[in-house]
Amino acid sequence: MASVRLENLRKEFGSVVAVKELNLHFPDKKFAAILGPSGCGKTTTMNMIAGLETPTRGSIYFDDRRMNDVPPGKRDVGFVFQNYAIFTHMTVAENIGFGLKIRGVDEATIRREVGQIAELLELTDMLNVNAGRLSVNDMQKVALGRSMIVKPRIFLLDEPFSNLDAAFRAYMRGELKRIQREIGQTMIYVTHDQVEAMSMADNIAVMDFGVLQQFGTPDEIYNQPVNLFVANFIGSPNMNFIPCYFRSEDGKGYLVQKRGNARILLDDRRRQLLEQHPGNQDLIWGARPEHLTLHSEPSRSEYLRATVRFLEPLGPKTVVHLELGDQDTIKVIAHPSYREKAGTVQWIEINPKYLHVFDAKTGFAIR
Amino acid sequence: MANIRLENVSKRFGRVTALQSVNLEIHHGEFFCVLGPPGAGKTTLLRLIVGLEKPDEGTIYIDGDPVNDVHPRDRDIAMIFQNLALYPDKTVFDNIAFPLRERKMAAEEIRARVAQVARMLHIEHLLERKPGKLSGGERQRVAIARALVRTPRAYLMDEPLANLDALLRLEMRIELKRLQEQLNETLVYVTSDQVEAMSMADRIAVLYKGVVQQCDTPDNVYNLPANRRVATIVGSPPMNFLTCQVQRMDGQLHLVHSGFGFQVVGSDHPLWDCLCRALPAVREVLVGVRPEDIRLYPERPTEVIAFPARVAVSEPLGAETIVDVQLGRDIIKVITPPTQYFAEKQEVWVAFDMAKVHVMDAQTGERIYTTGAPEQLQCILPGTCA
Amino acid sequence: MTRRPTWQIVLRYALVLIVVGLFTFPTYWMVTMAFKPKVEWSTAHGTIYWVPQNPTLENFETVLTEYRGKFFRANQSSALPSIRSSIIVSIGGTLFALLIGTLAAYGLSRFSVDTGDLPWYIALGRLALLILVLLPFMVLWAWLGIIRYWYGILSFTLLGIGADQLIGRLLALYYRGPTGSLAFSILQLRMFPPMAIVIPVMIMWSAFKLIDTWYGLVAVYGVVTFPFVVWLMKSFFDEIPRELDEAAIVDGASNWGAFFKVVLPLAKGGLASTALFVFILNWSDFLIALLLTTRDWPTIPVFLNSLVSSEIGAQHGPKAALGLLAVIPPVVFGILIQRYLVRGLTFGAIKR
Structure with missing residues (x-):
């Protein structure tokens, strides 16, 4: 096992900069994810860690050893890709044990290790089945097992679940996390x-256009996004964004909607912060749909008036789309039994604890 | 058109x-x-x-x-x-x-x-x-x-x-x-x-x-x-399925799992009819519960009957957290609010929303019955029967 | 990075120069020879001129005008008819092959008919045709004394076709896609030596009075290059997503409409490169034209051949001149269609 450290890593393809001065530290024995939309440089980053691409500049360290000049075969890195490469002419056991066999490990050890891995992946019943006859789901498990058995220092996974069906994907998510915890393997997982x-x-590294946007725990990424991109990318349905400006009246600070007159009263800390902010006439406030509550009466003055446009029932919850002011739409998560008609006036309560304010020009969060 | x-x-x-x-x-x-x-x-x-x-x-x-x-x-x-x-x-x-x-x-x-x-x-x-x-x-x-x-x-x-x-x-x-x-x-x-x-x-x-x-x-x-x-395809994460033994004792009908048990209340109940007609051929049914219809308690709750379980792993999604819980011999997925935190290996108590429990045929997977009100199925602790 | 020693660099460039020389020298020799006067291209007096001393157009004149009694036999015509002949039969053969080949390729690419044993029947049918039709002809003519050495010709033909069948079928068995075997069976048509078919064809053509006609030659060229067209165009059509024709059909086009309005425009590049390839094949063919033409329609290669004979000696200079002229059409054609020879035209049809 090893930690991975990237120092000022940069990769150019011709005139295209795929990865821009990336500094990251993936701790040992932890599960890290590189997250971003397609073309954000996440796969390039992973390929550089694996040694499949040479960085234009910067360094890659495993623990304290610089790996830039170590060929991929010698880096002791395990891989699982989206397209599971398994040998269809071998049994499951032969597939899983392949890595040990070519390293010349003796039969008894291979059998024991394969048994352990199979148990971990719940493949024990299928060890003697020909791998070509497995379902897509089980094939991906075999691919996982085959890479895991050699106990690489770093385990890289590039969207390994994207070919699986939704139900199995949800199941494998839990499984992979449990396995990682059990064997304490350093894993780097690339996904969109x-x-x-x-x-x-x-830990999650969020990337966009080759630039690291934020690196932090899932909780930090979700609740304290550093900029508009991260706030927008994380969470489904995504965060509501309402363009607004700051106004101070009678010693109180408000965020006033630009396309409408919805006003949000700010607490003192936020008010002082925004008063001093130079771009405070061009702001965006953001709130996640699950942090908003709908009321049918304006029982408190700070509720925002909005009109229901349509509903999206999702089963365990309903997403209500409302119109706030003239052109802004706002989504609110409501109870699955919520069935108000379009055109109904509703009052939105915002939990100030979960209110985010961004500078509209730079996109950065103001905290 | x-x-x-x-x-x-x-x-x-x-x-x-x-x-x-x-x-x-x-x-x-x-x-x-x-x-x-x-x-x-x-x-x-x-x-x-x-x-x-x-x-x-x-x-x-x-x-x-x-x-x-x-x-x-x-x-x-x-x-x-x-x-x-x-x-x-x-x-x-x-x-x-x-x-x-x-x-x-x-x-x-x-x-x-x-x-x-x-x-x-x-x-x-x-x-x-x-x-x-x-x-x-x-x-x-x-x-x-x-x-x-x-x-x-x-x-x-x-x-x-x-x-x-x-x-x-x-x-x-x-x-x-x-x-x-x-x-x-x-x-x-x-x-x-x-x-x-x-x-x-x-x-x-x-x-x-x-x-x-x-x-x-x-x-x-x-x-x-x-x-x-259908229950697997619709809903994410999919519905949990728990295989239960159907047991009839002393005029009581029980669904028994390694981690929990249900009692079918009232012999005039359609589920009772359905299960009795199938017995003894059918010994097993699947109990299906959606992840959002399950609640986790860090302490044993007094207001509802809950079953002891252990957290395997938790998956925070931001708006909610999916907790994988080992209940008896099965692992079930539970959706919890992000405000609740559960550590790995923590002992917890699991309670089902008894108005939303589905009973399905273990062989064919067909839905036999869905509870509409809590009275139709009652929780019992495993071990209190058979 | 360490610098390589100088001698390695020198050696590498020396090797490159030798290879380049090997490939360019013959071209150089042909071009220069075309402009040399007879004293320079003739080897009779043993001097070799590396560079033309007195450049002249005399060779072009010789080959393009009708001469009587100077170098050629009295009835020897100029090369102009052969150039015309080459242009007509090459273009005609190319168009013919493209017409039938493109349609066949589209069918093979789009309609996955379960061909089953069809390729076997085609193979058997061809054998049967050979035995039932050609054999009696040959036996008859051999008996009548029209052809001699018929035994040799027959065994050669049978050997050619037999080998084709054997190799083709084995390969087709190995390479088995949904329509692979049928398409392959068509490509297989080209796997036996042209020599093997051209003699039977010559016999048939003379029976049908097709020898020394432009359409007789066009038909043979079309059939001989047809398999290449099918194979190449099929791979171009395979690259065009099937959903495009289907979308066109759903949008209201007929099956033919979908092909001509949507698929074919997208296969333009493929069509152009296939056309060039087939044209060059036809243009440079010697064997078929030699056997199927006599007086009216000899092509340039056949005419070139006639420039060496016991009566007139080896006319190297005029030969080089005509050779140089013969290079022009394919090059011009290539330049004309160059902009279509770009692949990746389907970009944007499909989200990835």
């Missing part, structure tokens, strides 16, 4: 699916 | 059966979703309706007329392919105009209609570009425009949002729904994403291995799934 990153990882 | 009816439709490719005796009726102006995992036969279903494939058995009716032998061009149905199938060498304008030109419409009218549709979908500024120069969302709109421009009898869409990134998908989902409400046309929408189906559809047909498992409103598909398959 925020649910996968959030649910499994100890 | 069209009414589409499939009667006993089967389709085979060589030895593979893609669709098996499908009966469906899609009404005028309905947003109809076909939901199923990859390989369920969803695309084949669309291709049969539009006429790109011929059924081996059965008949397809559009507005009451059998169309099995009608060429696709004469069916007047628009289809949006999963990969969109935009003509790469033609400009956006020519792409959208293609169906009209095939109908020998006058150039003047074509220009007017393309402009109208382009305005509706906010792609007026793209008309002179080629598809290769567009973003994913823009291509999506062009494909929709090409379907809309000729006001067909019905629209078919094959996972049109599957290749878009998550945020764009969210946006397009809302837009599609609004569009359908505006047009009020028949729309058959194929997807493997249950969220899309649940949020947009008037009715959902759940397809699995070429067989329609259930065809109903989103509410019913979610709350009264016809069988284990």
Whole structure:
């Protein structure tokens, strides 16, 4: 096992900068995720860690050893890709044991190790089945097992679940996290699916356009996004963003909606912060749909008036789309039995604890 | 507007059966979703309706007329392919105009209609570009425009949002729904994403291995799934299934699991009837509970009966946390609010929402019964019986 | 990075120069020879001129005008008819092959008919045709004394076709896609030596009075290059997503409409490169034209051959001149279609 440290890592493809001065530290024995939309440089980063791409500049360290010049075969890195590469002409046991066999490990040890891995992955019943006859789901498990058995120092996974069906994906998420905890393997998981990153990882690196946006625990990423991109990318349905400006009246601070007149009263700390902020006439406030509550009466003055436009029933919850002011739409998560008609006036309560304010120009959160 | 009816439709490719005796009726102006995992036969279903494939058995009716032998061009149905199938060498304008030109419409009218549709979908500024120069969302709109421009009898869409990134998908989902409400046309929408189906559809047909498992409103598909398959396909994470032994002792009927037990109350209860009739042949049933219908307590609660369990792992999602809990010999998934924190290996107490427990046949997976009120099933601790 | 020693660099460039020289020297020799006067190209007096001393157009004149009694036999015509002949039969053969080949390729690419044992029947049918039709002809003519050495010709033909069948079928068994075997069976048509078919064809053509006609040659060229067209165009069509034709059909086009309005424009690049390839094959063919033409329609290669004979000696200079002229059409054709020889035209049809 080893930690991975990236120092000023940069990768250019011709004139395209795929990864820009990346500094990251993935701790030992932890589950880290690199998350971002397609083309954000996450796969390039992983390929550089694996040694499949040479960095243009910067260094890669495993523990304290610089790995830039170590060829991929000698880095002791395990891989699982989206397209499980398994040998369809071998049994499951032969597939899993392959890595040990080519390293010349004796039969008895291989059998014991394969048994352990199979148990971990719940493949014990299938060890003698020909791998070509497995379902897609089980094939991916075999691919996992085959990479795991050699106990690499770093285990890299590139969207390994994207070919699996939704139900099995949800199951594998829990399984992989449990396995990682049990064997304490350092894992780096590349994905564009925020649910996968959030649910499994100890640490998440959010990337966009080759630039690291934020690195932190799922909780930090979710509750303290540093900029608009992270706030927007994490969470489904995504965060509501309402363009607004700051106004001070009678010693009280308000955020006033630009396309409408919805006002949010600010607490003292926020008011002082925003008063001193130079771009305070061009702001965006953000609130997650699950942190908003709908009321049918304006029982408190700070509720925001909005009109229901339509509902999206999702089963365990209903997403209500409302119109706030003239053109802004706002989503609120409501109870699954919520059935108000379009056009109904509702009052939105915002929990100030979960209110985010961003500078509209720079996109950075103001905290 | 069209009414589409499939009667006993089967389709085979060589030895593979893609669709098996499908009966469906899609009404005028309905947003109809076909939901199923990859390989369920969803695309084949669309291709049969539009006429790109011929059924081996059965008949397809559009507005009451059998169309099995009608060429696709004469069916007047628009289809949006999963990969969109935009003509790469033609400009956006020519792409959208293609169906009209095939109908020998006058150039003047074509220009007017393309402009109208382009305005509706906010792609007026793209008309002179080629598809290769567009973003994913823009291509999506062009494909929709090409379907809309000729006001067909019905629209078919094959996972049109599957290749878009998550945020764009969210946006397009809302837009599609609004569009359908505006047009009020028949729309058959194929997807493997249950969220899309649940949020947009008037009715959902759940397809699995070429067989329609259930065809109903989103509410019913979610709350009264016809069988284990449907309950797994709809809902994320899927419903938990726990195998229980059916035991009859001293005039009592019990469902016993390694981690918990239920007692069926009242011999006049339909579930009682159903289970007794099947006994002794059926010794096992599946108890299904959705992750959001389970609650976890760090301490033993006094107000409800709860069962001891242990946290295996927890998956924080931000808005909620999924906790994998070892209950007896099974691992179940529970949705908890993010404010509640559970450590790994922590001892917890599990309580079910007794109004939302499903009982399914262990062999066939068919739903036998769903509780509506807590009194029908009562919790007992395992070990207190048998 | 360490610098390589100088001698390695020198050696590498020396090797490159030698290879380049090997490939360019013949071209150089042909071009220069075309402009040399007879004293320079003739080897009779043993001096070799590396560079033309007195450049002249005399060779072009010789080959393009009708001469009587100077170098050629009295009835020897100029090369102009052969150039015309080459252009007509090459273009005609190319168009013919493209017309039938493209349609066949589209069918093979799009309609996955379960061909089953069809390729075997095709193979058997061809054998039967050979035995039932050609054999009696040959036996008859051999008996009548029209052809001599018929035994040799027959065994050669049978050997050619037999080998083709054997190799082709084995390969087809190994390479088995849904339509692979049928398409492969077509490509297989080209796997036996042209020599093997051209003699039977010559016999048939003379029976049908097709020898020394432009359409007879066009037909043979079309059939001989047809398998290449099918194979190449099929792979181009395979690259065009099937959903495009289906979308066109759903949008209201007929099956033919989908092909001509959507698929074919996208396959333009493929069509152009296939056309160039087939044209070059036809243009440079010697064997078929030699056997199927006599007086009216000899092509450039056949005419070139006639420039060496016991009566007129080896006319190297005029030969080089005509050779140089013969290079022009393919090059011009290539330049004309160059902009279509770009692949990746389907970009943007499909979301990835």
